[in-house]
Amino acid sequence: MLTDNCVACHGENGQSLGPAIPNLGGMSQTYLLGAMLAFKYEDSNKLMAAIKSDSDFKDVNPLIRNSTVMTTIAKGYTVSEIKAIANYFSDQKLFTAPQDVNLSLASDGRKLHEKYCVSCHKNNGKSSNVDAGVLVGQWKPYFLWTMSDYLDGSREMPRAMEVLVNDMIATSGVESLQQLANYYASATP
Ligand code: HEC
Numbered sequence: 001m002l003t004d005n006c007v008a009c010h011g012e013n014g015q016s017l018g019p020a021i022p023n024l025g026g027m028s029q030t031y032l033l034g035a036m037l038a039f040k041y042e043d044s045n046k047l048m049a050a051i052k053s054d055s056d057f058k059d060v061n062p063l064i065r066n067s068t069v070m071t072t073i074a075k076g077y078t079v080s081e082i083k084a085i086a087n088y089f090s091d092q093k094l095f096t097a098p099q100d101v102n103l104s105l106a107s108d109g110r111k112l113h114e115k116y117c118v119s120c121h122k123n124n125g126k127s128s129n130v131d132a133g134v135l136v137g138q139w140k141p142y143f144l145w146t147m148s149d150y151l152d153g154s155r156e157m158p159r160a161m162e163v164l165v166n167d168m169i170a171t172s173g174v175e176s177l178q179q180l181a182n183y184y185a186s187a188t189p
């Protein structure tokens, strides 16, 4: 019942309906908790205080996020409701969004992924050892907007990821982002 409000945008079972909205199916429970708590608290001191006060969050390691709609939505839920919601979506299957792919860009993207991203985004971005979300099957526009938020500093980027992303763009140019977007859109976990 709690996820009824999410379905209008993120779809049944976390299969998102619009290309600017991320699929949630297949994300880990700790990643979902981190994202929702970051949206709810916004301020990093409040966020860290909330994480420390609850032993269920001992493995949750969120970064501050910018948002168009989610900060407003997340504030409408209590912490225990957020736990139930994260539990539900982490149980849903990964969804590969149906979209056009340029296979030549995707082939270049695969090489970039293997050089710069795979150390954290394993299994084509399906799983990870550092709770890095889901990249495979994700909508291309959501991926590109997220990367642009990271690059202009409006979303906090994990330090070690930042080094590799900057290195990639310096070496291969901004077109590497389109190549990666096409790769993740076409890859399978
Ligand atoms: C009006 C559409 C809308 C609704 C309703 C909505 N979302 Fe979102 N969601 C978004 C958008 C757009 C983003 C990207 C961040 C932003 O711009 O706010 C997002 C991002 C997220 C993310 C971050 C995913 C990632 O890849 O890091 C999570 C988790 C999430 N939403 C969970 C939920 C949950 C749980 C609900 C229901 C309680 C919900 N959303 C309701 C549109 C929506």
Ligand code: HEC
Binding pocket: 022, 034, 061, 062, 063, 113, 116, 117, 118, 119, 120, 121, 130, 131, 132, 133, 134, 135, 143, 146, 147, 158, 160, 161, 164, 165, 168, 180
């Ligand atoms: C050192 C580990 C590391 C490397 C290397 C790395 N990332 Fe990440 N990435 C992360 C972590 C951790 C997160 C989750 C951040 C959060 O919770 O806000 C993340 C999140 C993301 C997201 C947001 C996912 C979402 O659903 O909103 C995208 C997109 C992304 N990474 C793309 C990349 C790309 C492309 C590369 C290679 C050029 C890369 N990352 C390399 C650790 C890494």
